Amino acid sequence: MKKTAILLMLVTIISKVFGLLRDIVLSYFYGASIISDAYLISITITTVLFSFIVSGISTGYIPLYRSIEKSYGTEEGNRYTNNLVNVLLLLATIIVIFGLLFTEQLVKIFASGFEGDTLVIAVKFTKISLLGMYFTGLVYLFSSFLQLHNKFIIPALIGFPMNLLVILSIYLSSTFSIEVLAIGTVIATAFQLLILLPSIYIKGYRYKFILDFKDRHLKSMAYIALPVIIGASIDQINVIVDRTMASHIAVGGVSALNYANRLNGFVQGIFVVSISTVMYPLISKMAVEKNIIGLKKTVAESIGAINLLVVPATMGAMIFAEPIVILLFGRGAFDTQAISMTSSALFFYSLGMIGFGLREIISRVFYSMQDTKTPMINAVLAVVINIILNIILSKLLGIAGLALATSISAIICTILLMMSLRKKIGAFGMKKIVFSFLKILIASFVMGSLAKVTFNFLLHMVSANLALIMSIAVGAIVYFIMIYFMKIKEVDIILNARKKR
Numbered sequence: 001m002k003k004t005a006i007l008l009m010l011v012t013i014i015s016k017v018f019g020l021l022r023d024i025v026l027s028y029f030y031g032a033s034i035i036s037d038a039y040l041i042s043i044t045i046t047t048v049l050f051s052f053i054v055s056g057i058s059t060g061y062i063p064l065y066r067s068i069e070k071s072y073g074t075e076e077g078n079r080y081t082n083n084l085v086n087v088l089l090l091l092a093t094i095i096v097i098f099g100l101l102f103t104e105q106l107v108k109i110f111a112s113g114f115e116g117d118t119l120v121i122a123v124k125f126t127k128i129s130l131l132g133m134y135f136t137g138l139v140y141l142f143s144s145f146l147q148l149h150n151k152f153i154i155p156a157l158i159g160f161p162m163n164l165l166v167i168l169s170i171y172l173s174s175t176f177s178i179e180v181l182a183i184g185t186v187i188a189t190a191f192q193l194l195i196l197l198p199s200i201y202i203k204g205y206r207y208k209f210i211l212d213f214k215d216r217h218l219k220s221m222a223y224i225a226l227p228v229i230i231g232a233s234i235d236q237i238n239v240i241v242d243r244t245m246a247s248h249i250a251v252g253g254v255s256a257l258n259y260a261n262r263l264n265g266f267v268q269g270i271f272v273v274s275i276s277t278v279m280y281p282l283i284s285k286m287a288v289e290k291n292i293i294g295l296k297k298t299v300a301e302s303i304g305a306i307n308l309l310v311v312p313a314t315m316g317a318m319i320f321a322e323p324i325v326i327l328l329f330g331r332g333a334f335d336t337q338a339i340s341m342t343s344s345a346l347f348f349y350s351l352g353m354i355g356f357g358l359r360e361i362i363s364r365v366f367y368s369m370q371d372t373k374t375p376m377i378n379a380v381l382a383v384v385i386n387i388i389l390n391i392i393l394s395k396l397l398g399i400a401g402l403a404l405a406t407s408i409s410a411i412i413c414t415i416l417l418m419m420s421l422r423k424k425i426g427a428f429g430m431k432k433i434v435f436s437f438l439k440i441l442i443a444s445f446v447m448g449s450l451a452k453v454t455f456n457f458l459l460h461m462v463s464a465n466l467a468l469i470m471s472i473a474v475g476a477i478v479y480f481i482m483i484y485f486m487k488i489k490e491v492d493i494i495l496n497a498r499k500k501r
Contacts, residue, residue: 015159016269020328022163022170023262027255028332029174034118036248036255039181041111042125044243045099046132054140057084060221061144063284063370068217070288076217078205080146083218084220086211088137099130110240111254113247121178129184132189139189142196145205147281154199158192164189223376227372241387242402245394252338255400260345261330263317264353271309272357273304276364284368296428299365299421303433306357308488311440312479316472317350320455323468344400352407359414362421371424380419385409436488442452443482451475 030036061084101107107114107122114122143155169184212218241459246253279302286295317324322343330339363375386409393401422430451471458467 003314013161013270015156016266018160018163018167019269020262020266022166023259024328025170025333027259027329027338029170031252031255031332031338032332033252033255035121035178035181037252038114038118039113039120039125040254040258041107041114041122041243041247042129042182042187044240045106045110045126046129046136046233054088054137057088057141057221060370060372062148062281063368064217064221064285065145065148066284066288067280069182074204079208079210080206080217080221081141082208082210083212083215084221085152085207086209087213087218088141089134091210092133092137096130096133100127103130108242111247112244124179127183128179129185132186133195135189139192139196142193142200142205145200146196146203147277149203150281151199151203152277154196156274158195161195162188162192168294194473198251223257227376241383241390242406245390245402246399249394249398249402250337252342253341256338256341256399257345257402258341259325260349263324263346263484264330264349264356267310267313267317267353268356268360272360276360279361280364280368283365287368287370292425295365296425299361300429302361303358304436306361306485307354307437307440309432310354310357310445311437312447312475314350314353315444316451316475317353318347319448319452320468320472321347322352323455323464324478327465328388332351343401344397345403348397348400348403348407351404352406352410353415355407355410355412358416360409362417365421366424369424374420374424375417378413378420381416383408384394385412388479416462439486439488440483443479443486445484447475447479450478488501 026036026039028303030039061081065077065080069078103123103126104119107119107126111122139158143158146152146155157416166185167186169180169188172184173180224274241252242257246257250256277296283295286292325339325343325346329342342372359378363378366372366374386405389405389408391401393405395401397404418430422428451474454474455467455471458470463471
């Protein structure tokens, strides 16, 4: 698992760098403006309308496929896959028709502050973006199929060409027509599917038209996926509330919130998603085989790895929020107001980074045991807390208040979810995890303090961007030295594995 996770992390880093470059290019050409706001809302709408259903299905797909394969064989598993493919295509068609008929109403739901040109552009973008749903559903499902067969690299690589195509469409839209922004995104999504097709063919998948709503496996899938879908849709309510409130607070507020969230997601994508992606099929197999001891050990190691990687990233993002935003976005149409809004949002999003990371890992444990109700209840609680805090904190801190509300709700709900997991599977080493976390926190604080001192010192000698890069390097070296000598369990496991190799 560790070797695969590290390799997947390296591939994800490359893909995420290009994803970050995509946002940098968008900010360069459009800054935090009505065009970027409209484009980002159109993407949000298509994501909410369909992706939460797909994420629910793909989450339930892996443990159920394992169960079908064990009881009935691979052929029955592939039949079940084909049935899901056709159900997804049918769902996509229904949602696309609905979206095309009520596009303006949808935009007003997601961004009630939009009016005039911003509303017109958002409606135009959304009508085009809706077509990408056909490809999104299949990409999710076929990525899960490959992960089941221990093929993690290809699903991770598909983000690389997608981001390149989106970057190209951003550039072309500035030269020809802004509609190219939305068209390019749809084409990029379709290209992801094309990349996956050869790999799933090699792994034995053959498409057949099967649409059987009475299939017992489909019913089981609906039972597993429905709570995930409800939970995911509730999470998307968070997105709707955040974006709607941001559209009222300031012009470019939606974009500023998005850029900050993307930077936060950059860390999550590299560390958290890489670990959870490798862990999920493994613990799903353990759950089917009733190997609870192995499951506990894997979960504890995954949580420790998340802490080891995300805590220092959190500290760095908080300390250097504004210099990071200036380094990445501070050029072109991205003005000082956009820098201020984005950096303050990044600071407060970073507070919840560890909460988001651990919540993703722990939710997967419940999913592997086909318990999707507990994460759903947790998601309901999170959105209630977030909405209440949004109303209070946005009045005090503006855009930054929305980010802080999201972080606080994530931390509270992660703690509650960990308590629920302990009740379900028994003790899984929480005392050791907490003790290790405190060590990592101390090392991260020292790292951040020395990096900040270095940055202030170098500002008098070199440019701010170069000072930032050099300070981060110094901080990273200090952190790795400290965790080596602090005898942190997760570090010892990695070092021992390396020595044996």
